[in-house]
Amino acid sequence: MNYKQLDPSKTYLVTGAAGFIGYYLSKKLLEQRCRVIGVDNINDYYDVNLKYTRLDRLAPYENFTFVKGDISDKETITRLFEEYRPNYVINLAAQAGVRYSIENPDVYIQSNIIGFYNIIEACRNYPVDHLVYASSSSVYGANKKVPFEESDQVDNPVSLYASTKKSNELMAHTYSHLYKIPATGLRFFTVYGPMGRPDMAYFGFTDKFFAGESIKIFNNGDFENDLYRDFTYIDDIVEGIERLLTVPPTGEVKHKVYNIGNNNPEKLMVFIETLEKCLSNTLGQAVEFNKVFEPIKPGDVPATYASTDLLQEAVGFKPKTSIEEGLQRFVDWYVEYYEVEEKALEKVNSYS
Template sequence: MSDQTILVTGAAGFIGFHVARRLLAKGCTVVGLDNLNDYYDPALKTSRLDILRGERRFSFERTDLADRAAMARLFAKHRFARVVHLAAQAGVRYSIDHPHAYVDANLEGFVNVLEGCRHHGCGHLVYASSSSVYGANTKLPFSVDDKTDHPISLYAATKKANELIAHSYSHLYRLPVTGLRFFTIYGPWGRPDMAIFMFTRAILEGTPIKLFNHGKMRRDFTYIDDVTSAVMRLVDLAPRDHGPAAGAPARVYNVGNNHPEDLTHVVAVLERELGRAAVKEMLPMQPGDVTETFADVAELMRDTGFRPQTSIEDGLREFVAWYRDHYRI
């Protein structure tokens, strides 16, 4: 892997930043792509990017995924050995009011990445899907063999579409593709629009935290180091055709902690770490949300030896330590 040039899209984002750092630590040459949009505080993206720019083997391209000509030039210039595609318009709730942002980045942008891989000899595309594809499913834990035909947000629908489009490219052009259904990722350098970041900020400021479904929610919170470990195991594990009906070198995996946590327990751990009580605002269920997520990671464990290593207590301790340091609290 170390002599390869790898494209990481969304390199100034939460997961992309951590994956790029791990690849650089292994000696890879990394080209990072991001459009540095203002969906959340661009200063956090710039801070991540400043760290990456300190690495000799890292270069940065400020490009929008939906810019077809710019994406074609990028792929023609570098002829990437591997692509880790983590850029997307994120957020379930944001998609309710901003649908075109999701079509541009998650559909048009995704096809531009696939076209680049197809025409320029990419050996493996690893791309971010989401646990949200399970939608209204009630069977737990969520298995990659479950049907995912009923997304309940546009964000989820675009991620399901990514899986279908990737499979069609894999079938037509023999492009090895691996989709990763991520489950509620948290940790240092995390996203400010995610629950743990928002809860931490609110508790420290003494403002209310919003607990939907009156706090009766469970999430398979997954620590960022476990996520990057899974990605690193998969980058060079290009899938082969599997099963007589598939006819394509394409796989999809769940990447989760395999252990859902009660949201009220997560808040209690944060209160303990921060030394302050949360002001709780109990609210009804939000449109596009689900009460519980739970990842079955058996296939990922079987194929890569992956095991989630980080308890919620240890992960939240690390996040709070980073938050205090980064914001000088």
């Protein structure tokens, strides 16, 4: 365990700073008086108001500089590195979503392949202490061996999104080998929490409930062989990144990949029942979703389950937030942010 405190005299470039993980990471760095340069193109993949709310909460920090720009624009990235000379780069900007990649492949190639290439090429031309970048648990594809370990074979992705993330890992390995760039890839496992992404299931289920609509569950209604997910709370993700930042890989090829997951997979139906309980707690009345069961979607995988041994070995950290605690925080935030409590109580009463 050799991680150190962050150095506030250094400059930290966070791409995707208006995104879910990018916002929380930027906030954590700023709270430690680090200088943060945040970059985001604020695309409309989901509600931009939420992105602007996140940025509004970062704006009061004197050490925060926001640049609206797209990582797929090489000129923009080169200019950023030239002007700010970041010591640490955390690349979280990406086109997210597995299902969306099936209908919209172009945007994934632009952001996740070309964008990542521009970042790592800039790290070559303007050397950095450490490049940390977002990979994904989706690289494991439909692997049946669990828990997923970083040494597992990951050559059979089942979505274009997963392919782009695997490509990032390959590019980072090559650049580390050729140009000695210290780079660490993080395979995130189903990140959730307050101010999260509205395209994620738990957020969508909550939206549907308050709109008085049914929720769709893509598991064929098969409770025995239900989908398993390693749901990881946002604070755990951020702490893992923070600790790894000061531990750049060493050795001949300065490239490592780590899982950041909860190491405690839950059945999707258990997660949904917990969300119902949390809503019941907040609203003071019993909540039950109206559920519609459908077949699993192309690109979805039956289970995600992270081994976090390598992460623990490297920085002495293992995610620990339970879904009960994490989902309660999400629900409390949601009700306050969207000011839905009164409407919700009417809705709950109409169901009973």
